[in-house]
Amino acid sequence: MAELTKLELLGWLRESHPGKLQALYERANAVRKQRVGDAVHLRGLIEISSHCRRQCMYCGLRQGNRGLTRYRMTRDEILDCVREAERLGYGTVVMQAGEDDALTAEWIAEIVRWIKRETMLAVTLSLGERQHEELQLWRAAGADRYLLRFETSDMNLFRAIHPRRYAGAPDRLTLLRQLKELGYEAGGGVMVGIPGQSFESLAQDILTFRALDLDMIGIGPYIPHAATPLGTGALRPPIAPSDQAPSSEEMVYKMIALTRILCPDANLPSTTALATINKADGRKRGLRAGANVVMPNLTPTKYRSLYEIYPAKACIEETAAYCSQCLRGQIHSLGRFTGRGPGGRGACETPAGAMLDASKQLVQLQA
């Protein structure tokens, strides 16, 4: 099963028989349990700025959206969130933002150095397509991981929905390879159900995750935003209706399950976008289909609704402490437990906080 061909992937992506799909999710869940264990890692998300210089056709933070009130968190606000992550027992903080020029390389590096000096937390950055020297500086400052979804492996579609910033700019696949060379754990991923995205290109996305040997893979539904050209329908990438992949939750579960089977030791989040389209149990169903990570929001409540990538985002009213409690409850209800360490790729943690390596040998006891 780990050697699924593109044709077989395509067959699964078009499958609609409930019994067969249930068997697929159970298979992926078993691979997840065997390869990365029952721990669900908590990555505290801090949305540090909603300013963006880009014009992505799908995203509410695009520069052209004049209706959005923009914010940028101060250093002290960010450090308060980091301390909150420690208090809540998270292993990682993720600093995410639009591509914001005012977040200078040195300003970010200084915050990363502070976190690595003062806490035991792993640091993930998700700040868009930045210069190689900037990525290098942040890695030297101690950043552990970088998230940069490539959105779709269909390059024609990608170019249509994600205009280049300048001629000759490296594409996201190139940047992901550079991130790995710099020693980051590299996270890619895609949106599912983008107008113009075919079933076949989704199959190719999974093969691309594997070819890039990604450490983290974020998969979520595309959710239309009315202040974007893709959301209003002003941009309509051409596709035959029978080829168009839906942005349904089922489609996302299939993508997560197939990705778990082909990339067995990668970290796979059950995303906020999934929780947005099924607020009742989207996150839990993602975790049952092969995911092993969740990203509770640490952003101060006054900023949350302003980081409006797509409308009606889940968890924008709740406090960080409430999100932590709620997610822990969901994880325990599945018979799983929350990871205590940084939860890097392939980490297999026992409920007591001990770590097993890939051959299930005890390698390190957590304090």
Ligand code: SAM
């Ligand atoms: N600016 C950084 C970047 O582009 O990588 C990080 C922030 S960006 C908002 C994070 C992710 O949000 C994108 O990679 C994209 O997959 C997702 N996203 C943006 N607009 C979306 C939409 N309308 N529906 C679902 N996900 C969306």
Ligand code: SF4
């Ligand atoms: Fe900016 Fe990222 Fe949104 Fe594109 S996806 S507009 S780079 S925040």
